[in-house]
Amino acid sequence: MLVSYIFVLTLFVTVSVADDSNTPCPATWSFNEESKTCIKAFNDKKVSWKKAREFCQSNGGDLVVIQNFHMNEFVQGLLSLKRYWIGSRYNSNTKMMRYLDGGEVTPSYEAWAPRQPNNYRRKQECIEIIRKRGGLWNDRPCSRRNHFVCEKPSVKKEQKAPFNFNQGPCDQDWVFYKEDGMCLLYKDAANRASSSDAETDCLNYGAVLVVINDKKKEDFVRHLAIQESQTSQYSFWINVMKGKRNDGPYFFYWGHDLSSKHPLGSYRPWSNEDLQNTQRHQDCVYINSDSDKWKFDFCVANRSYSYFCEVNA
Numbered sequence: 001m002l003v004s005y006i007f008v009l010t011l012f013v014t015v016s017v018a019d020d021s022n023t024p025c026p027a028t029w030s031f032n033e034e035s036k037t038c039i040k041a042f043n044d045k046k047v048s049w050k051k052a053r054e055f056c057q058s059n060g061g062d063l064v065v066i067q068n069f070h071m072n073e074f075v076q077g078l079l080s081l082k083r084y085w086i087g088s089r090y091n092s093n094t095k096m097m098r099y100l101d102g103g104e105v106t107p108s109y110e111a112w113a114p115r116q117p118n119n120y121r122r123k124q125e126c127i128e129i130i131r132k133r134g135g136l137w138n139d140r141p142c143s144r145r146n147h148f149v150c151e152k153p154s155v156k157k158e159q160k161a162p163f164n165f166n167q168g169p170c171d172q173d174w175v176f177y178k179e180d181g182m183c184l185l186y187k188d189a190a191n192r193a194s195s196s197d198a199e200t201d202c203l204n205y206g207a208v209l210v211v212i213n214d215k216k217k218e219d220f221v222r223h224l225a226i227q228e229s230q231t232s233q234y235s236f237w238i239n240v241m242k243g244k245r246n247d248g249p250y251f252f253y254w255g256h257d258l259s260s261k262h263p264l265g266s267y268r269p270w271s272n273e274d275l276q277n278t279q280r281h282q283d284c285v286y287i288n289s290d291s292d293k294w295k296f297d298f299c300v301a302n303r304s305y306s307y308f309c310e311v312n313a
């Protein structure tokens, strides 16, 4: 009886915590309940359909694919200007919709404005949503410039589940990583800095940039970044440096102090294409949120990422 009571209580608390969490989208993106994705209308640039798509992809998503009436209403509600590219194309000859994955199908949902799609001058294949026409669609030449609507995956709740982040013996705002007895401080996107400045900032706490010596710690830190930043775009510096002695081969070591030269452990999931480009003077290392790889970048200059400081508990 006691056991089941505890179970129910635990379940209740877990659900409450999940419901209390913020939207699973970055601050300026809107969560769509039906698609379970984050959606944003970009108002500050007008570009071709292809360029719009590239921009969305560089933000970890793609142009929005509107699947049904409710989603179309939702997207329309995000618009403040006249015309926006969306992520489907339409072939007026075959009456087929081409989606972003390249598949052509008879559309299951369409919201054409009156007398559209008209494939005017036979050059209109991309689809725009028009705010003043109640969110109805028009086919338009892909090379024309429009504002656009991007969509990207939400931060999945289950990504947060495996770890229990708590302060432990650490100071306020720091999170305890029990496995190696470290306290971690997250410096979010608002505090992004070059690797050198990040290192200096950590030194002010008597700390260093976070050391990632195995997959478990990397997972912990990634999930902490996702939770704290509320985004799936969370690249951050780690405490790895690339060095070179005279004309010798490149080597990698912990810490920014070349004299310390603690060699790296065996866990070093480099991006292969990066390893082949070690001549680029990109001597600092960050964890890229778009892949599970470590990548190189310049230590100074204007390369800014989030970062974690860490110090012994």
Ligand SMILES: [Ca+2]
Residues within 6 Å of the ligand: 116, 117, 118, 119, 120, 124, 138, 139, 140
């Ligand atoms: Ca048209």
